[in-house]
Amino acid sequence: MARLMQRLGEGGRIPFDEFMSIALYDPDGGYFATGPLRSEADGDFLTSPEVSPLFGETMARFVASEAGRCCAKTPITVVEAGAGSGSLLDPLLVALTAMDLPPSPIEPWAIEVSDAARRRLEARIPDVRVVASLEVVPARRCGVVLANELLDNLPAAIAVRRGAGWAERMVETDGESLLWAEGPARPAVAAWAERFCGPVVEGSIVEVQIEMGEWIAAALSRLQCGSLLVVDYGDTAAGLASRREEGTVRTYSAHHLGPDPLLLPGTTDITMDVNIDAVVEAMEEAGAGVTVFTQAEFLTQWGLQDRIAELRALELEHARSGATMPRLQAHSAITGARALLHPRGLGDFRVVVGRV
Ligand SMILES: C[S@@+](CC[C@H](N)C(=O)[O-])C[C@H]1O[C@@H](n2cnc3c(N)ncnc32)[C@H](O)[C@@H]1O
Numbered sequence: 001m002a003r004l005m006q007r008l009g010e011g012g013r014i015p016f017d018e019f020m021s022i023a024l025y026d027p028d029g030g031y032f033a034t035g036p037l038r039s040e041a042d043g044d045f046l047t048s049p050e051v052s053p054l055f056g057e058t059m060a061r062f063v064a065s066e067a068g069r070c071c072a073k074t075p076i077t078v079v080e081a082g083a084g085s086g087s088l089l090d091p092l093l094v095a096l097t098a099m100d101l102p103p104s105p106i107e108p109w110a111i112e113v114s115d116a117a118r119r120r121l122e123a124r125i126p127d128v129r130v131v132a133s134l135e136v137v138p139a140r141r142c143g144v145v146l147a148n149e150l151l152d153n154l155p156a157a158i159a160v161r162r163g164a165g166w167a168e169r170m171v172e173t174d175g176e177s178l179l180w181a182e183g184p185a186r187p188a189v190a191a192w193a194e195r196f197c198g199p200v201v202e203g204s205i206v207e208v209q210i211e212m213g214e215w216i217a218a219a220l221s222r223l224q225c226g227s228l229l230v231v232d233y234g235d236t237a238a239g240l241a242s243r244r245e246e247g248t249v250r251t252y253s254a255h256h257l258g259p260d261p262l263l264l265p266g267t268t269d270i271t272m273d274v275n276i277d278a279v280v281e282a283m284e285e286a287g288a289g290v291t292v293f294t295q296a297e298f299l300t301q302w303g304l305q306d307r308i309a310e311l312r313a314l315e316l317e318h319a320r321s322g323a324t325m326p327r328l329q330a331h332s333a334i335t336g337a338r339a340l341l342h343p344r345g346l347g348d349f350r351v352v353v354g355r356v
Helices: 002-011 016-025 054-070 089-097 115-124 187-196 210-220 237-243 276-285 295-301 304-321 324-341
Strands: 013-015 076-081 106-111 129-131 141-148 157-162 165-173 178-184 205-208 223-232 250-253 269-271 289-294 350-355
Touching: 002 013, 002 016, 002 165, 013 016, 016 157, 016 165, 016 269, 054 076, 054 089, 054 141, 054 223, 054 295, 054 304, 054 324, 076 089, 089 106, 115 129, 141 210, 157 187, 165 187, 187 205, 187 210, 187 276, 210 223, 210 276, 237 276, 276 289, 276 350, 289 295, 295 304, 295 324, 295 350, 304 324
Parallel strands: 076 106, 076 141, 106 129, 141 223
Antiparallel strands: 013 165, 157 165, 157 205, 165 178, 223 350, 250 269, 289 350
């Protein structure tokens, strides 16, 4: 990657968040910015909306409720950030359009840094405005901004506990390979780590998600009335404490844990657990009232268990009448929906809703 080599040549070493930003987002070789669509069954990882369209359909009931609260006289703005293949937004909009809503038009937006994803979204979803950046969405709208598995990709610094203070993980090169290095932590990095690290011992590794907080503030600034809803893997600072020895940064490639992030920049996803306390604080600082759910709790609250019961009744009816294909379709829909609720899998992801 030319930009990476240029930066390492200029400065000798760069902080991990700058490395991550180049590896994922550089227009010339960044993992998300270039290459194929990443979030599909034959891509590198599988997300909830790729597992089942009932994820988007269930989210539609939440969006409808927010529209009822906020959008009596204004367009219902629905923004999905990091919209990938459209597997969340598409069923969500289909279900929303079929609902009894305020008599306001629905204005859907999809934000994607990936060219391949933007092309897919335009082809898949009628009338959606597909853009590359959140800043293009007008501010002070009424509706909902959604992001599934986006925050875990936003560039983060890495702080390392040293004595009573913090060092910072850097990236450098010996001319052939990329290497880890350590330097003094920047003051903002040390302050964030101190605030959100939870109880940690010497050598503990804390991902410092400052850019995530900035993204949350920018997303909430799009809304005058409505909600920012983010879904991701992660935990509270205290819940993450047991993972601090190794840290939580990891890579994914073809559905498997990939190599060290420094080995093949631009070719693997780089991700980490999201610090939910930091998400809550960023939303509160931006003026939102915040509620945290597990994904299973949230989807159950918005009717997914009831949909599963309906599908089971349908499956039984088809079994009785000997309609094999429809029975198998109902069965497969039930299996997908149950995967969204699994307590040791997707059901344990966190949903954080910031309401303004
Ligand atoms: C893990 S995938 C999730 C895709 C989709 N939300 C889903 O659940 O299937 C992350 C997506 O976010 C996009 N992305 C990453 N950072 C972004 C950013 N800062 N703004 C917009 N899109 C971003 C990537 O291109 C990728 O499609």
